[in-house]
Amino acid sequence: MFGRFLPRETSFFDFFEQHAALTVEGAQEFVSLVSSGTNIDAKVKRIAEIEHETDVITHRCVEALHKTFITPIDRDAIHRLITKMDDIMDFVEAAAERLALYELTVMTGDVRDLAVVLHRAAEVVEAACKGLRNLRDPQSLLKLCIDINRLENEGDAIFRRAVARLFKEERDPIVVIKWKEIYENLESATDRCEDVANIIEGVVLEHA
């Protein structure tokens, strides 16, 4: 009965899950954007909307944190977690916006590879957020964190290959500037997935 009036203790997990699901959707939209290279404006707009929705969830989560005295996991971990999660879509949106702004219509294999790795990392972040609600299986959760770290390494290798290729093969410096910025945004997004994994790992170890 009481639970109805005190739903706060679970709500943080709801915020994490909703946020992570939107981020997966945004990353999926980005994969679609760089795979087809069609309907760019509509897809960029949709990504911007998703980013706004994640902002709203982050805002509500921080607000709830300020009003909650007893939190299910460390208060500081909740704040760091939702903040880092929020950075992911910020970078995805920045990458998408630049694709449109710089009028890049011919996609590269590297941007597709980076997008696919990011999307997979976002999916594992979502799975980890679900696992966080229930810390009964810490081993599976730690395994997900390792998976995210592995995907980040994979993304980093693709990023380095992509930038090296850009500097070697692209003759037009303007095009180098454009793609380099987009690759960097995607790499930063995948990097934030790793930050999220590290925070979750810390929470698991704390409660083990």
Next chain:
Amino acid sequence: MFGRFLPRETSFFDFFEQHAALTVEGAQEFVSLVSSGTNIDAKVKRIAEIEHETDVITHRCVEALHKTFITPIDRDAIHRLITKMDDIMDFVEAAAERLALYELTVMTGDVRDLAVVLHRAAEVVEAACKGLRNLRDPQSLLKLCIDINRLENEGDAIFRRAVARLFKEERDPIVVIKWKEIYENLESATDRCEDVANIIEGVVLEHA
């Protein structure tokens, strides 16, 4: 009587107002810099001085925060507010320094437009800081926050137009690199005005 010995409760508002007034002055100086294109070195030096003064105020504000047990508004909001306010002049100074360092003497219409919008946003931030001291008129304060958001959107549109134009019309990649960096700094400065507005909005709603 007691008030004399406990001036702390108002001092945070003094810090905000002094900081905001200096930021308006710095933004005004930047508008003058990019409008005339004369006395660049003297104006850049003056902007650097103003930035230093805002740093000192921020430092004192954070110091006061550490020594104050009861704060007039949420402790965390004070910290976030002065930190984001401080970022504004950091970006204005970065833009001004680069103008001098890159020896850009022929200004663009876009840099002027960006500077003017930033200056207007800084003025509304100053008005909002004054309103914060006295939360008796929350509606006016919320209106100011909406104005800042509107100005940020305007600045963002100018920024996009400016970068698109740069990539389309400028043939020299070196010049593209220079202006792009300056535009980005100005856009970030206006962005921070919006962050400030969002924090103030949060404070208003908290005390409504």
Next chain:
Amino acid sequence: MFGRFLPRETSFFDFFEQHAALTVEGAQEFVSLVSSGTNIDAKVKRIAEIEHETDVITHRCVEALHKTFITPIDRDAIHRLITKMDDIMDFVEAAAERLALYELTVMTGDVRDLAVVLHRAAEVVEAACKGLRNLRDPQSLLKLCIDINRLENEGDAIFRRAVARLFKEERDPIVVIKWKEIYENLESATDRCEDVANIIEGVVLEHA
């Protein structure tokens, strides 16, 4: 006797000193990298390892902070200190990685000058960390903080000269992009040394 079971009160200083010693080592390795221009890959790898070691120390320090109720100096200062210290090696590693990734094998006099100033600043940061453990000689400690500030100014002047030279003398925009990014990372590293000095200064004044 009791001290054995409560080693916490000194451990934060151990973290600072170990972290600072590694950062000096990393900066030294970077000086060697840009002085000789030989064994680039091995040196970049070693810098990445050092950066990882500083990460581990930072992580342990923050973890210890969460578990310690009474801290020898202000809790927030400890957190800001280790975080800013950690940024130094992040930027050194970023600069080293880019040197390898961009296949820059002919070094510039400017990158050497920047590296040397950074290395000296890191050494003074290490000395200041040692002084922090024992606040009995605040004057010497404040002098070290002033030294770091002076080195940061020196680094800033070199950075400006380096970027101005790059834009004036380098004809290939791709090369401009590469070196500019490396210079910026080094300048940011030296900048963080100044942030560390400012935090230490604050701690000294607080305890004076």
